[in-house]
Amino acid sequence: MSESADVIVVGGGLGGLLVACEVARRGGRPLVLEAGHAAGGVAATIRDSGYLLEPAAGSFLLPHPQLTPILESAGVSVVPANAASHRRFVYDRGTLFELAGPASLATGLVSVRGKLRMLREPWVKPPTNRADESLRSFFERRFGPEMGRIGATLMAHGVFAGDPDRLSAGAAFPAFTELEDKAGSLVRGGVKRMRERPKGVPRPKVHVAPDGMAGLAAELAAHLGANFRSDWPVDQVRRDGDGWKVSSAAGEEWAPSVVIALAPAAAARLVPEPVSALLGEPSAAPVAVVGLGGTSADVPAPAGFGALTGPDSGVRVLGLLFESSYAPGRAPARHRLLKGIYGGAADPSVLALTDGQLVDLAVEEAGRILGVIPQPTWTRVVRHSQGIPQYNVGHLAWVDRLDAATAELSGLHFAGWGYRGIGVSSLAKHASQLGESLTRS
Numbered sequence: 169m170s171e172s173a174d175v176i177v178v179g180g181g182l183g184g185l186l187v188a189c190e191v192a193r194r195g196g197r198p199l200v201l202e203a204g205h206a207a208g209g210v211a212a213t214i215r216d217s218g219y220l221l222e223p224a225a226g227s228f229l230l231p232h233p234q235l236t237p238i239l240e241s242a243g244v245s246v247v248p249a250n251a252a253s254h255r256r257f258v259y260d261r262g263t264l265f266e267l268a269g270p271a272s273l274a275t276g277l278v279s280v281r282g283k284l285r286m287l288r289e290p291w292v293k294p295p296t297n298r299a300d301e302s303l304r305s306f307f308e309r310r311f312g313p314e315m316g317r318i319g320a321t322l323m324a325h326g327v328f329a330g331d332p333d334r335l336s337a338g339a340a341f342p343a344f345t346e347l348e349d350k351a352g353s354l355v356r357g358g359v360k361r362m363r364e365r366p367k368g369v370p371r372p373k374v375h376v377a378p379d380g381m382a383g384l385a386a387e388l389a390a391h392l393g394a395n396f397r398s399d400w401p402v403d404q405v406r407r408d409g410d411g412w413k414v415s416s417a418a419g420e421e422w423a424p425s426v427v428i429a430l431a432p433a434a435a436a437r438l439v440p441e442p443v444s445a446l447l448g449e450p451s452a453a454p455v456a457v458v459g460l461g462g463t464s465a466d467v468p469a470p471a472g473f474g475a476l477t478g479p480d481s482g483v484r485v486l487g488l489l490f491e492s493s494y495a496p497g498r499a500p501a502r503h504r505l506l507k508g509i510y511g512g513a514a515d516p517s518v519l520a521l522t523d524g525q526l527v528d529l530a531v532e533e534a535g536r537i538l539g540v541i542p543q544p545t546w547t548r549v550v551r552h553s554q555g556i557p558q559y560n561v562g563h564l565a566w567v568d569r570l571d572a573a574t575a576e577l578s579g580l581h582f583a584g585w586g587y588r589g590i591g592v593s594s595l596a597k598h599a600s601q602l603g604e605s606l607t608r609s
């Protein structure tokens with residue numbers, strides 16, 4: 169079977185699986201080689217005592233133009249999140265603010281002066297030449313210093329566990345910079361996009377995997393059948409004739425194309441110079457995920473998705489997610505589950521705490537945010553020591569340099585969350601682009 173593979177995918181995390189399933193959907197013959205026992209990579213769902221804790225991706229928006237077809241063709245099961253997922257909160261300056269569309273303007277999260285400046289966004293002229301700039305600089309330019317600082321912090325914390333002063337607006341949140349490029353303003357661009365939405369296409373809604381993301385990954389792997397191989401840690405990828413030889417202690421495989429779906433630092437160990445050195449450049453920020461479960465009487469979890477923490481929150485948690493409120497099946501009946509995210513680019517030192525200390529910190533800070541101190545009977549800490557890739561200023565130029573280097577090495581590609589988008593939908597978008605070019609005859 170493997171002899172006839174036309175694309176080898178190294179790494180069976182969500183990134184690699186989506187590429188392989190998309191190649192298969194388009195009629196190609198992928199072969200996934202995964203180092204671990206199971207598919208899914210960092211999205212290794214924990215199931216224990218009736219709790220389901222997602223240590224990485226836990227939800228995604230559907231329908232999505234590229235993700236939906238891949239999941240449907242693989243027969244993967246997903247379910248909509250509970251209605252509570254619409255309710256989003258921000259904790260800052262000792263107060264929990266609920267943000268709900270235009271009504272958010274009525275909250276005290278931003279001062280009257282800050283709101284007046286924010287309302288001028290549609291008339292702020294875009295730059296004549298777009299330069300790579302930090303997320304905070306971009307948001308402050310558009311919405312003024314107060315709202316800009318808050319907005320950039322929330323986006324950086326919520327998606328990258330990143331530092332708003334270092335993340336690149338264009339690399340980390342291209343949808344925003346594209347709105348400015350196309351419509352001259354985020355507000356005007358957003359309204360225009362809503363008006364132009366094709367009729368009959370439902371609005372994207374939060375979805376979850378009922379058996380967790382590890383279950384979803386297992387379904388994608390099962391769809392690939394014998395073309396998904398676990399316990400196959402690749403140690404080298406090298407040019408061989410007009411294709412690529414992929415080797416490990418488990419054996420050797422050859423195909424005309426190879427997609428290395430590993431974060432840059434891991435990919436660097438497999439390929440020769442000068443690409444290897446290039447892959448060593450980007451940074452990643454380690455995080456820890458803390459789960460707190462207990463009875464409904466002992467663990468407070470408001471109806472909602474969760475709370476992100478602002479720049480003046482005074483707490484170290486980057487976000488506190490109300491897991492059992494928005495996602496069915498994440499806690500036993502009459503029990504609740506909260507999930508806190510710690511660390512990231514701006515606070516790596518918190519990871520020096522022991523698991524017990526992290527749990528204590530999460531309990532204390534959840535108490536400050538929710539007004540009731542949780543008394544969990546089930547706790548879990550998951551550390552992502554390899555870290556979340558950081559798309560800092562310079563990332564776009566780095567991707568261009570990587571593209572230029574690989575353009576000379578026909579058939580070598582990189583995929584996954586280290587490159588062109590960090591969430592599952594971005595992985596699907598890139599998988600679709602790769603799938604199209606790899607199956608073009």
Ligand SMILES: Cc1cc2nc3c(=O)[nH]c(=O)nc-3n(C[C@H](O)[C@H](O)[C@H](O)COP(=O)(O)OP(=O)(O)OC[C@H]3O[C@@H](n4cnc5c(N)ncnc54)[C@H](O)[C@@H]3O)c2cc1C
Pocket residue numbers: 178179180181182183184185201202203204207208209210211223224225226227228400401402403429430431434455457509552556583584585586590591592593595
């Ligand atoms: C705390 C947190 C919360 C998140 N929340 C969300 C969310 O709500 N929604 C969302 O869309 N995304 C979210 N994400 C991001 C999402 O989880 C990632 O984008 C995605 O899981 C990354 O998948 P990947 O395949 O690129 O990488 P990985 O998961 O790292 O997969 C790489 C795979 O390659 C394998 N491997 C490594 N070395 C080798 C080798 N030499 N040979 C063969 N195989 C190898 C590994 O075992 C692994 O399976 C979150 C991430 C984190 C950390």
